[in-house]
Amino acid sequence: MRAADTLTAWHYDGQSAIRHQLDVRREGDTLDLGNGDRVAFADLRAAGERDAPLYARAGHDGWQIGFFDPPPEDWAALLPRQERFGGILDRIGVIPAVLGALLLSALGVYLLAHAAGAAARAVPERWEVAFGKAITGDDFGGKACTGVAGQRALDQLAARLTTDRRPVQVRVIDKPIVNAVTLPGRQILLFSGLIDAADTPEEVAGVLGHEIGHVEHRDAMSGLLRDFGLSLIVGSGDAGAFAQSLLSSRYSREAEQAADQAAMDSLARADISPAAMVKLFDRLSEVEKRFPGISRAFSYMSTHPLNADRRAMFQGAVRRDHFYQSGLDDAQWVAVKTMCMAR
Numbered sequence: 001m002r003a004a005d006t007l008t009a010w011h012y013d014g015q016s017a018i019r020h021q022l023d024v025r026r027e028g029d030t031l032d033l034g035n036g037d038r039v040a041f042a043d044l045r046a047a048g049e050r051d052a053p054l055y056a057r058a059g060h061d062g063w064q065i066g067f068f069d070p071p072p073e074d075w076a077a078l079l080p081r082q083e084r085f086g087g088i089l090d091r092i093g094v095i096p097a098v099l100g101a102l103l104l105s106a107l108g109v110y111l112l113a114h115a116a117g118a119a120a121r122a123v124p125e126r127w128e129v130a131f132g133k134a135i136t137g138d139d140f141g142g143k144a145c146t147g148v149a150g151q152r153a154l155d156q157l158a159a160r161l162t163t164d165r166r167p168v169q170v171r172v173i174d175k176p177i178v179n180a181v182t183l184p185g186r187q188i189l190l191f192s193g194l195i196d197a198a199d200t201p202e203e204v205a206g207v208l209g210h211e212i213g214h215v216e217h218r219d220a221m222s223g224l225l226r227d228f229g230l231s232l233i234v235g236s237g238d239a240g241a242f243a244q245s246l247l248s249s250r251y252s253r254e255a256e257q258a259a260d261q262a263a264m265d266s267l268a269r270a271d272i273s274p275a276a277m278v279k280l281f282d283r284l285s286e287v288e289k290r291f292p293g294i295s296r297a298f299s300y301m302s303t304h305p306l307n308a309d310r311r312a313m314f315q316g317a318v319r320r321d322h323f324y325q326s327g328l329d330d331a332q333w334v335a336v337k338t339m340c341m342a343r
Contacts, residue, residue: 007067007075009033014062024065026075031065039065041078055079128221132185145172145192150339153332154208157201158188161209161266168215170208174340178284180207180304182214184221192340198280201327204336205270206263206277206314210304213262219255260310264317273324274317281311 009024011033025032031039039057047056047064057063071079145151154170162168170188178193188211190204198204214220251259267274328336 007069007071009065009067011066012062012064013037014057014060014064024067029078033065044080046080053079128184128218130185132183132187143173143175145174145340147335147339147341149332149335150337153328153336154190156332157205157327158208158212160270160272161205161212163212163216163262163266168212172336172339180211182211182220184218184224186215188212188215195337195340197284199283200276201333201336202272202276202324203280205272205327206267206274206280209263209266209272210259210277212266213259214251214255216262217255217258219251219259222255223251256304257310257313260313264314268317270327271325272327274314276327278311278314 006023006025009022011020011022012018013020020035022033022035025034027038029041031041033039043058044055044065045058047054052066052068052070054064054066057065070076150172154172158168158170159165166186168186168188170190172190172192172195175191176193176196177191178197180188180190180194182188188208190207194207195204198207263277264274267277327333
């Protein structure tokens with residue numbers, strides 16, 4: 001843009017409502033209005049925009065000046081910047097603002113979920129084990145079933161299903177709810193209601209394989225970090241609140257599908273039929289439909305919802321005309337079924 005010494009401007013002097021047209025000359029850091037009035041650039045204030053930028057004069061109410069042509073660069077460098085009036089809605093419109101907010105919210109949720117997963121993997125496992133014990137206590141609140149033969153059978157079944165052959169602590173809790181939960185520190189709780197609802201050891205194996213998938217993906221730790229953030233790390237939270245969060249937690253569809261795949265892989269390695277998982281879920285779903293008032297007792301379906309795609313995955317993994325091995329022999333199954341009677 002060219003430099004210029006004179007620009008044509010319109011001007012209100014604040015004394016009358018008459019609009020004057022002037023040839024304004026720049027002299028250094030002042031404007032000579034040609035009517036005997038000189039104004040320092042430093043005394044000008046941005047006053048908004050109409051057809052062109054407007055400027056007011058400090059200490060002179062009603063005084064305004066505007067230029068018919070854009071000021072050249074040397075003038076613009078001395079003139080005050082115009083303020084943008086109105087918020088973002090005025091600038092971009094309601095619909096773009098709403099869409100942008102939704103996009104940012106979705107991005108925030110996505111980043112939060114993935115950040116929690118990365119943070120969980122960074123937590124030392126020794127710390128996670130100690131934290132898991134702090135949540136449950138060494139005796140799991142006095143509700144852990146103590147049948148020795150049943151516990152040995154579950155330990156052997158878990159060893160067959162784990163991918164990395166590292167031990168997983170599986171305990172049965174004497175509570176009449178049909179559920180299972182993964183805790184930090186490679187812990188899995190099976191509630192006695194789930195054991196009672198299972199018709200075969202293969203159904204328990206399917207549930208156990210799914211929960212081992214959550215263990216190996218450290219989903220419990222990810223969920224707690226997502227829900228409680230830094231309070232989990234610095235120890236400022238309540239162990240009871242952590243436990244309740246785990247009992248009522250619902251993993252994302254992606255986490256459930258990954259645990260399903262882990263279950264199918266582990267069942268295949270152990271040569272146990274994945275069809276049992278479908279049978280158990282179908283039966284629990286039917287019970288919930290017929291007796292909605294007991295949905296709290298049958299909480300496995302609320303925390304581990306089985307949709308059609310997931311059901312099809314398990315059904316599709318069944319090998320036709322293949323003779324699968326039993327999850328447990330008859331004696332082991334009886335021991336698991338009765339292990340809470342030893343308390």
